[in-house]
Amino acid sequence: MNIPFRKDSKFCSFFSYSKTFVAIVIAILLSIPSLVYAQDSTAAAGAAPAGGGDAAKGEALFKNNCAQCHAVTDERVVGPGLKGASARHDFAWLSKWVRNSQAVIASGDPYAVKIYNEYAKAQMTSFPNLSDDDIKGIFAYIDQAGAAAPAAAAAPAAGGASGGAASAQGGGPSDLFVIVLGALVVVMLLVLGVLLVIVSLLSKAVSGEPGVVVEKEDFMTRLGSSLKRIASDPAIRSATIWIFVLLVLKATIDGAYSVGVQQGYAPKQPISFSHKLHAGEYKIDCNYCHTGVNRGKSAHIPSANICMNCHGVIKKESPEIQKIYTSIENNQPIEWVRVHNLPDLAYFNHAQHVNVGGLECQNCHGEVEKMEVIQQRSSLTMGWCIDCHRKTEVNTKDNKYYDKLVQLHAGESKEALKVADIGGLECSKCHY
Ligand code: HEC
Ligand code: HEC
Ligand code: HEC
Ligand code: HEC
Ligand code: HEC
Ligand code: HEC
Known part of the structure; x- marks a missing residue:
């Protein structure tokens, strides 16, 4: 006897497919954080107390x-x-x-x-x-x-x-690992999406003709024919083409904007000087070497004499330190490779920002005290300067120069005095 197809019973099993699938995807998503951080906890366990003290x-x-x-x-x-x-x-x-x-x-x-x-x-x-x-x-x-x-x-x-x-x-996850995991999840989600589309197409087809007897097709044939139908749908095809065109366009525009932007630049230096060691572990003040930050436009790169304050006695035998001695003996400055470099048309002053503005170096240079090799962390574009001037309040505390301005500003506006309000957006402040 031929039992007429009942869509609920048959499709129930179909839906439970996709339900299982959703469950799997959710399980994977939930497990990612623990996968990624599992290594951290082992690292922490390795540093457990040795006995006596922590x-x-x-x-x-x-x-x-x-x-x-x-x-x-x-x-x-x-x-x-x-x-x-x-x-x-x-x-x-x-x-x-x-x-x-x-x-x-x-x-x-x-x-x-x-x-x-x-x-x-x-x-x-x-x-x-x-x-x-x-x-x-x-x-x-x-x-x-x-x-x-x-x-x-x-x-x-x-x-x-x-x-x-x-x-x-070393306990942290590598970037590659995270990227691969992310890619896997995206692929999973895409597959899930396709499956759901198929389910809805099929159920629509069936609901249009109730009572129709459907032949027992196996799952793969059904999947194949549905995929074919999706691929031949003109709306989906033109949407795909549009998405592709827009992606290419965006990549081109992004590329054009990044001409001359050196974010992430971290050249190899002639001496393997480490900020992580000096500024991080030994906590030497940035100011000790970059003597200009509070006084003038340029932060200054320290001369070999400053290194000799310590390396006259510390680690003299190291070949890297010997390079400092060679430079002094030959009266040749160490040829550090410049990392941050604004074009000549722009004027930037360290003292204004560090001394008057009270900003930390890390606001603009990132966590230098963790860098083995120095790296340019900010884009140094005009947009970057302007953006901060719009958002940042002027450090007016204990600065008589600003007293009148603050008073005037308070009369005009309820907002705090921002750098933009003292002329931080005027072309001539930053351009010669
Ligand atoms: C500013 C430098 C300085 C700092 C910071 C410092 N020490 Fe010392 N420490 C010395 C000097 C110099 C001596 C040698 C004795 C002297 O001249 O007073 C010494 C001697 C010692 C000694 C005796 C060494 C021995 O071999 O018997 C111990 C122990 C010690 N320090 C522990 C510490 C601990 C722990 C800390 C951190 C909480 C610390 N020190 C921070 C400079 C320092
Ligand atoms: C012991 C001296 C010393 C200390 C302390 C030090 N620096 Fe440096 N810094 C240097 C030297 C030498 C260079 C040039 C070599 C290099 O780029 O690594 C440099 C380069 C830099 C540069 C890149 C300069 C360029 O070419 O654009 C920045 C930014 C910088 N330091 C920021 C800091 C900050 C922020 C601190 C404090 C957290 C700090 N430095 C502490 C010696 C020091
Ligand atoms: C305030 C003290 C101080 C100053 C100034 C200083 N250093 Fe150092 N430096 C150290 C200490 C401490 C170490 C770690 C020594 C060790 O590992 O035994 C070190 C290590 C180094 C090393 C690693 C050496 C090796 O082979 O392990 C290099 C390279 C170095 N410094 C370069 C410089 C240069 C270049 C300057 C000048 C821009 C400078 N240092 C200024 C204290 C200083
Ligand atoms: C408001 C952002 C900002 C802050 C805060 C800042 N810098 Fe800079 N720094 C810059 C810019 C922009 C340049 C590039 C300047 C140029 O090319 O004329 C630069 C360049 C440098 C250089 C390369 C040499 C030079 O002067 O051109 C060093 C070294 C440096 N900074 C160290 C520091 C240190 C140390 C501090 C903290 C005491 C600091 N900076 C705080 C933005 C900043
Ligand atoms: C992290 C935030 C920040 C960034 C990034 C920044 N600035 Fe500033 N800037 C300030 C602050 C805060 C002041 C106000 C200092 C004061 O009180 O005079 C200031 C003041 C100035 C002034 C003086 C404005 C006036 O009217 O007195 C100039 C010029 C200037 N910045 C140039 C630049 C340039 C050029 C750049 C980009 C290369 C830049 N700034 C990036 C925070 C920033
Ligand atoms: C807060 C500082 C600041 C102010 C205010 C500012 N600029 Fe700039 N401008 C910069 C910096 C820094 C650069 C260099 C950016 C780079 O190299 O990407 C720049 C670059 C430029 C350039 C060259 C563009 C390029 O890509 O080389 C032009 C043109 C320019 N600015 C015009 C202006 C005009 C017009 C104004 C006033 C409406 C103005 N700027 C206000 C900081 C500023």
């Missing part, structure tokens, strides 16, 4: 407070290498010393007096605010990192520290 917390404390003067190895920086310090002293001595080394020296402690003299009476900073737990954590970290660093005396002072940072960073 080494992970200690690492941050060490890098923020001690790393500019101490290495975790045997090597001498400003103070002695701290490898084995927790074995040389009991904890009571260490905690007293770290909180106030001068008091320990003044008490006549023979070891303290000896190293104080040995280090030419250099005074170690006091850290009265560190708790016992903090100090335990710091030495737990030193023991862990000191053991991980190569035993050779020539091991770089920062070797242990930067190694730690690098492995912590």
Whole structure:
């Protein structure tokens, strides 16, 4: 007997196909964050306390407070290498010393007096605010990192520290991984869309002719014929062509706008100078090297003399540091490759922005203290300057120059005084 086709029963199973499919896609979408961050949690687990103190917390404390003067190895920086310090002293001595080394020296402690003299009476900073737990954590970290660093005396002072940072960073997902996952999801969603279209086309076809007996076609033939129908639909075809044309057009326009824009430019420099090491780990102030930022138009690139303030003693044997010596001996400046460069028609002044405006370097240059190689992070286009001038309030605090202007402005408008209001959009302010 021939049972007439009942669309609900047959299509029920069809819909449950697509329901399963939706469920799969949702499951994949939900699992992405955990896939991506799974690596992070293993990295965190790797940095678990070594016993005694919390080494992970200690690492941050060490890098923020001690790393500019101490290495975790045997090597001498400003103070002695701290490898084995927790074995040389009991904890009571260490905690007293770290909180106030001068008091320990003044008490006549023979070891303290000896190293104080040995280090030419250099005074170690006091850290009265560190708790016992903090100090335990710091030495737990030193023991862990000191053991991980190569035993050779020539091991770089920062070797242990930067190694730690690098492995912590390695925990993040690679860009490629995220892109591949993203692409997969997009493909999945497209397939899902096509399936749903097919379902709706088929159900429309069937609902037009109720009671029709449909032959038992297998799923693939149905899919094939529906795809053919979609491909031959003139509306869909012309839509596809339009989308293609618009994409090409957009790519061309974007390309034209980016002529002369060097965002992301990060050339190789003649000496592998690292901001991550100097400004990040050793926390040397930007101002120490870029002496012009508060005083004038140009920030200045430091001369070799500034490097010699430290490298006269630190790491002299490194081939990279030897390049500084060569440059001084030959009286030839180091030929750094310029990264940021506005065209001559534009005028930009650092002091105006940093000193008067109170802006952080990072507003415009990004997280320089994390860059191994310096990179241009902002586009440096006119639109970029103008956009910030429209949005940013003028730093009028403790600046008498602005008092009258603020008063006048408050009479005219309820909004705060923006850079745009003091002429930050006038052509002649930025163009000679
Ligand atoms: C400004 C530089 C400086 C900073 C910052 C500094 N120290 Fe020191 N530290 C020294 C100097 C210099 C000595 C050698 C003794 C002296 O001259 O007072 C020393 C000695 C020590 C000693 C004794 C070393 C030994 O071998 O017995 C310990 C332990 C120590 N510091 C721990 C720390 C810890 C922990 C921190 C961070 C919380 C820290 N120091 C931060 C300069 C510093
Ligand atoms: C120890 C000295 C030193 C310190 C500290 C330092 N810099 Fe630099 N900086 C340099 C040197 C040398 C160069 C040129 C070599 C290079 O590009 O890496 C440079 C280059 C730059 C450049 C690119 C210049 C160009 O060619 O366009 C920027 C931007 C910059 N530094 C910002 C900063 C900021 C922001 C800080 C603080 C977070 C900082 N610097 C701290 C020495 C230093
Ligand atoms: C305030 C001190 C200070 C100044 C100024 C300074 N450095 Fe350094 N620099 C350091 C310290 C500390 C290290 C880490 C040394 C170590 O790893 O033992 C270092 C490491 C380096 C290294 C890595 C050396 C290696 O082989 O591991 C290079 C290259 C370097 N500095 C270049 C420069 C240049 C170029 C300048 C001048 C623009 C400069 N430094 C200015 C303190 C300074
Ligand atoms: C308002 C944005 C802005 C801020 C804030 C800023 N810079 Fe710049 N910086 C620029 C621009 C734009 C250039 C390119 C200037 C040029 O080519 O004339 C530049 C160039 C530089 C250069 C290359 C040398 C030069 O002067 O041309 C260095 C080094 C530099 N900046 C360091 C710093 C440091 C350090 C700070 C923080 C104290 C800082 N900048 C804050 C926008 C900024
Ligand atoms: C991150 C925000 C920011 C960016 C980006 C920025 N500026 Fe500014 N700019 C300011 C602020 C804030 C002031 C106000 C400083 C003050 O109080 O005088 C200012 C002031 C100025 C002034 C003085 C305006 C006046 O009327 O006194 C000039 C000129 C200027 N900027 C040029 C530029 C140029 C050129 C660029 C792009 C290369 C630029 N700025 C990018 C924030 C920015
Ligand atoms: C806040 C600063 C600022 C103001 C105000 C400003 N400009 Fe610019 N302008 C720039 C900078 C920076 C560049 C260079 C951009 C680049 O290299 O991409 C530029 C580039 C240009 C260029 C060259 C375009 C190119 O692509 O090379 C022209 C033309 C120009 N500006 C005209 C004007 C006119 C007209 C005004 C007034 C209505 C004006 N600008 C106001 C900062 C400014």
